[in-house]
Amino acid sequence: MAAHSDIVRQDLKTQRRLTLPSVAVIFLFGLVPLLIVMAYSFMKPAVYGGVEPELSLEAYVSFLFQRDLFDDTLVFSADYLLIFLRTALFAMVATLTCLLIGFPTAYYMATRPESQRNRWVLLITIPFWSNLLVRTIAILFIIRDDGPINAGLMALGIIDAPLPILFSNTAIVAGLFYSFLPFMILPIYSSIERFDFQLVEAGYDLYARRWQVLRHIILPIAKPGIITGSVLVFIPAFGAYVTPLILGGGNHMMIGDLIALQFRAARNWPLGAAFSMILMAFVLILLILQIRKNPREALHG
Amino acid sequence: MKRILIAAAAIALAPLAAHAEGKLNIFNWGEYTNPELLKRFSETYDVEVAIDTYDSNETMLAKVQAGASGYDIVVPSDYMVAIMIEEGLLAQVEPNTMENFKNVKEGLVDLYFDPGRHYTVPWQVGNTGFAVNSKAYDGNINTWSILFDTPEALKGRINVLDDMTAVINAAARYLNIPRCTSDREQLRQISDLLVAAKPNWRSFSYDGLTLLSTGSVDVSMLWNGATYKARTEDVDSLVYAYPAEGLEGFVDNVAILKDAQNVDNAKLFMNFIMAPENAALISEFAKYESGIKGVDAYLPADFAAAPELNTPAGVTPEFVPPCSQEVTAMYNKIWTNLRR
Structure with a gap:
């Protein structure tokens, strides 16, 4: 008995030692830069970019308040907050669209014969063979004024001038939706895949209508997948930079652009760092709420 | 392996x-x-x-x-x-x-x-002005009003550079306000002008050449040489504007x-x-x-x-030194407010 627990302990020790490299990598390339960003956010901007090592809360204050352009008093300003809220809205609409399209897709995949399913999973992952930037530019080609959508609609005589789809909010949301759809489909698929569909038959045998079957049998099974999928779509959509930059034409900033602007033309690194920290805090709060609400289900699937 | x-x-x-x-x-x-x-x-x-x-x-x-x-x-x-x-x-x-x-x-x-x-x-x-597709507009283009007080035919067909300083300085020229001004009243005028003009713009991008050649816009803020290159290689109806209010060299x-x-x-x-x-x-x-x-x-x-x-007589491209940090901070506020 004692020998056995020794072996278990030995195993644990080995396991811990084996995780050391990955922990070190996370610490060095994840935590350390994060700490630097955090430190920067509490400093003062240097004249041409960079920071002065001097403690200052100005960056965080200016998130909600602005020294008035014209008389220097500190007044409430919703500029940055609005950009955060718009970003959250875009990310939410993208997440919902992903769910609406992704759930039936995942359901369809999970109900195929087992021998075919891997083929479907492969099809879903094909977009990942190319880079996000390439995929975003591909969308740009499709929706721009002389792209196939407008050309097609005009050839059919439905419209006579190209629809200005490119550089609109619709284009941004569509781009986010397309970029992150697989993150929604795959977790939902994996949560329904193992489901025993005899339970659905049992439901019908007990006179449940289709809607009731969906609501009381399938949805509860798919719920962990839906939650994971939503989190996986929402978070990258919230911090997206490439998509709004390319498809939005810079008309409506998302947080990603706002942060980039501070590090470049605006030459205010502390403000950019503070925005990054606020963005991260926002995401962390969402995750914690999620875990508290669904302690067991969250992030499974 | x-x-x-x-x-x-x-x-x-x-x-x-x-x-x-x-x-x-x-x-x-x-x-x-x-x-x-x-x-x-x-x-x-x-x-x-x-x-x-x-x-x-x-x-x-x-x-x-x-x-x-x-x-x-x-x-x-x-x-x-x-x-x-x-x-x-x-x-x-x-x-x-x-x-x-x-x-x-x-x-x-x-x-x-x-x-x-x-x-x-x-x-x-070179210099930074803008190029107009003459197929879309045949009026006088040698004025910044094309961007800031857009004629009906060009509304929604304009790209401006995603360049805070260049755009704000162009607006300052149109209003005859010195570059890098720290006068708050003048900055307010610039800000109001930009906010009023923005609904007529389609995008903020450095990629004006592509936007012009794909017909996504008819006007783009652009550099003179880039316009020359595009006119000879791609869109032969492009005309480079020399705004009477001045432009940046x-x-x-x-x-x-x-x-x-x-x-x-x-x-x-x-x-x-x-x-x-x-x-x-x-x-x-x-x-x-x-x-x-x-x-x-x-x-x-x-x-x-x-x-x-060949810059026409009477137009002298102006070299603008970098604005002070104080002015850059105010430009930044104007820019963020414009782009929010």
Whole structure:
């Protein structure tokens, strides 16, 4: 008995030692830069970019308040907050669209014969063979004024001038939706895949209508997948930079652009760092709420 | 597997085996470097040249500031040269003592950002205005009102550069307000003008050429040489505007980074591009005016006659030094408010 627990302990020790490299990598390339960003956010901007090592809360204050352009008093300003809220809205609409399209897709995949399913999973992952930037530019080609959508609609005589789809909010949301759809489909698929569909038959045998079957049998099974999928779509959509930059034409900033602007033309690194920290805090709060609400289900699937 | 690894290693190591005197890593704007020029330099001095590109001075600065960029040569515009010298990022290599320095145009030696040329030599000289597709609009285009008080036919068909300083300074010119003003009333006027104009704009992008050539916009803020290039190679109905209210001039300059690894090759390159026959190659490709005397003999005949390169009498492109941090902060507020 004692020998056995020794072996278990030995195993644990080995396991811990084996995780050391990955922990070190996370610490060095994840935590350390994060700490630097955090430190920067509490400093003062240097004249041409960079920071002065001097403690200052100005960056965080200016998130909600602005020294008035014209008389220097500190007044409430919703500029940055609005950009955060718009970003959250875009990310939410993208997440919902992903769910609406992704759930039936995942359901369809999970109900195929087992021998075919891997083929479907492969099809879903094909977009990942190319880079996000390439995929975003591909969308740009499709929706721009002389792209196939407008050309097609005009050839059919439905419209006579190209629809200005490119550089609109619709284009941004569509781009986010397309970029992150697989993150929604795959977790939902994996949560329904193992489901025993005899339970659905049992439901019908007990006179449940289709809607009731969906609501009381399938949805509860798919719920962990839906939650994971939503989190996986929402978070990258919230911090997206490439998509709004390319498809939005810079008309409506998302947080990603706002942060980039501070590090470049605006030459205010502390403000950019503070925005990054606020963005991260926002995401962390969402995750914690999620875990508290669904302690067991969250992030499974 | 092992065999694949060995093959991969062999491929990875192959360039090392090729003989080269040395290397030169250039970081320049996109669509700006004639491959012929690099080839000629590479063959003359037996140097292996690598090039990366950027789309704005700020992008380049951020990368260089982060340190260990690995580049030897960068090509900052005038105001960015001033910033980079002040930040101690450029090497003082005294190009004014180089053999070919005598070829630099007199007017470009004593400019505010590097008086006497102790750090940099001119690469190309141009200005920032806008281009209009004459198929879409045939009225008078030589005024900033095209952007700021847009005629009906062009509403929603305009791209402006995603360049805070260039756009705000253009608005200041339209309102006859000095550049980098810190007067709050004037800043408010600029801000109001921009906010009122924005609904008529389609996008903020550096990629105006693509937008014009794909018909996504009919007007784009653009540089004169880029317009020339696009007119001759792509959209022949483009016309470059010379706004009566004035426009911004720029000089892009070759500079050597302080942490450059291949300083000797970089100096060779500096001297090399001040020779007229080589400077001509730059202009032939990028379509901007050269900062070097005597290039015309090496350029195609239509070059000297191009309307994009012949600023009309009465219009003098203005070089604007970088605004103070205080003014930049206010520009930033105006810009964020505009783009929110």
